Amino acid sequence: MKFDNIVIGGGMAGLSAALRLVEAGQKTLLMASGQSALHFSSGSVDLLESEGDPRAALPAFMAAHPDHPYSKVGMQNIEASLADLQRHCAEQGLPLVRHETNHQRLTPIGTLKRTWLSPDTCACVTDAPIPQSLLLATLEGFRDFHPALAAANLATHPRFAHCRILTGEIRLPQLAEFSRNPHEFRSADIARLCDKHHLVADLASEISRMVQESGVPDCRHIVLPACLSLGLVGPRLAELEQCTGCTIKEVATMPPSLIGMRMQEALKRRFMALGGTFLTSERVLGARYEGDRVVGVHTQNGDDQLFEADNFVLASGSFFSRGLESRLRGIREPIFDADVLSLEERDAWAGRRLFDHHPFMGFGVKTDDQLRVLRDGKPLANLYGAGSVLANYDPIKEGSGSGVAVATGWQAAGHILGAAQ
Ligand SMILES: Cc1cc2nc3c(=O)[nH]c(=O)nc-3n(C[C@H](O)[C@H](O)[C@H](O)COP(=O)(O)OP(=O)(O)OC[C@H]3O[C@@H](n4cnc5c(N)ncnc54)[C@H](O)[C@@H]3O)c2cc1C
The missing domain is CATH 3.40.50 (Rossmann fold)
Known part of the structure; x- marks a missing residue:
């Protein structure tokens, strides 16, 4: 079975990539093994924790964090990716509102949390x-x-x-x-x-x-x-x-969160309406390579079948979605055995107290400047990483969770289309 693109992961990052690809007329397959973080999320899209306009804070943030996924996407593309998300959601009757500064959404425990985009019903x-x-x-x-x-x-x-x-x-x-x-x-x-x-x-x-x-x-x-x-x-x-x-x-209630689930469904509907193929409950297990290229992936239910494509996007999420695995000997990306950023000393992975900074939040897959996934120190020519599987960002500390997922998914698709600026 041959596609132009295969996107692995049905969360915010995978959907963002898949929508851009399918809208450009590419034959695109999205495979997801199960639920995504959206089933547990507020449904609001965090861009960057900042009292004022997060867009004004981003250039200094990127300059201070050159390896951060935002720095590989760039300001213009971050804004374009979020505008596209708003457009797709609006098409599906789920308008997302934003203001010139971060607004604050009410949490189920009555605290206020800064965020950038929220469904208009929130x-x-x-x-x-x-x-x-x-x-x-x-x-x-x-x-x-x-x-x-x-x-x-x-x-x-x-x-x-x-x-x-x-x-x-x-x-x-x-x-x-x-x-x-x-x-x-x-x-x-x-x-x-x-x-x-x-x-x-x-x-x-x-x-x-x-x-x-x-x-x-x-x-x-x-x-x-x-x-x-x-x-x-x-x-x-x-x-x-x-x-x-x-x-x-x-x-939003304590999980499961219907607001996040509605967004997931709306984006999935949009992807399928544009002609995309969505395979759910399909876990990708491994890949076949030719030189520095991935030629296909095989799955849990696919027997010996190889799902082939010209390009692939790895958007399998973090530990929560099993895009990353924590083993006794270290952190592992299970599909491609990609290079991961981690710390050797296990004691250094987590802070001592719950609300301390936890370095493991920044662990993840290494990519080059074009978001191509590194394996044995070299980029795979046609495999791009997106979302919370990536290294060098901490969604909780930075308040950047879905913002990074949307921007990197969109940008990965842009590189595939040759449209990234
Ligand atoms: C509980 C929780 C709540 C959050 N709430 C918010 C919030 O309110 N606002 C915000 O901005 N950010 C929030 N975040 C941050 C979150 O990381 C991002 O918002 C974003 O949703 C991550 O998207 P993703 O697509 O990278 O990963 P995920 O949403 O984790 O999606 C990964 C996808 O990959 C699939 N997958 C994994 N392995 C395989 C495989 N081998 N084969 C096939 N498919 C596979 C999974 O089934 C899933 O569909 C939250 C995170 C968590 C964990």
Whole structure:
């Protein structure tokens, strides 16, 4: 089976590369062994932790970190990659908003986290005035969002000093079926139920009841956990807003995170609509080489079949997605046995305390300036690396997680197309 390109990995990096390739008319196969980090992520795209405009901070950051993946992509391409992501998501009815500075998204525990792009349904703090009152509500029995905890944390934020933060609980008899087994009472279960039955009228009357019982008649801003639809939630929230006269936004729940899953599905749909082939539950095990080129990869379910292509993108993620493996003797990239950046002394891999800096976060696959993967010190001519499998970036410390994934995926595709600047 021969393709122009094979992309290994169905997360943000793989999808970003695959979309650019397929849009350029290339016959592209994307293979993913399982879920990606998007299933656990907020669905917001972090570019760089910075109080102001992260784009203004990036040139100095890149100058200070010449081996960082951003430095191999460049400012212009980083911006173009994010604009493309916005365009693809908008095409699928999932608009991503951004401002001239980082905005802050509300986390499930009520803290505020700086980020660059967020789905327009997310509860975010921008430069706009904070309302006088805010109601954080959950669904009775749901364990993955606790309004009281979120409200207590949010109340400590100076911008919310004047805001009355209320909490509430939506009671839906339809949810009783989940109370038999708390393991079934997850965001995806509730969303499935909401998608099956039209619960907008019930939800609206519960929201109106909570507002009335709060005793704050002008309470018109509601935040709900993201569990009202597996698919595009915008129209459902708009309907609820119309019924209640309230502004209704979502907060990502503890994993699984529907906001991230919706983005994954939207990008996958877009890729397939453009003619791409998506093979899921397909683990790539190894490759065949001719000189410095990869000619094909073989997979767990493919028996002896070789999936051949002119170019390959390795976007298999970090330890979390098994794109990197930690073994007793060191760190390993399991498909190509690519060169990895690591530390020999195992004790130096992690900081002592949980919130210390952990050097292992920066471990990963080495690439040259064109993102070509190194093996035995030399670049493989047609294998490009992208996303969190790469060395020299720490998504948590830098607040750069999905930004790097999108930018490097897009740039890897650009090199394949000969379009990288
Ligand atoms: C739990 C969690 C939450 C995060 N939340 C955020 C957030 O809110 N915002 C943000 O900006 N960043 C976040 N990040 C950072 C994250 O690293 C990036 O956002 C980005 O999503 C990484 O994308 P990726 O495509 O490189 O890797 P992943 O999303 O990990 O995807 C890797 C893909 O490769 C596949 N794969 C692995 N091995 C194989 C194989 N052998 N064969 C075939 N397929 C394979 C996996 O199944 C998966 O589809 C989070 C990270 C984690 C771990």
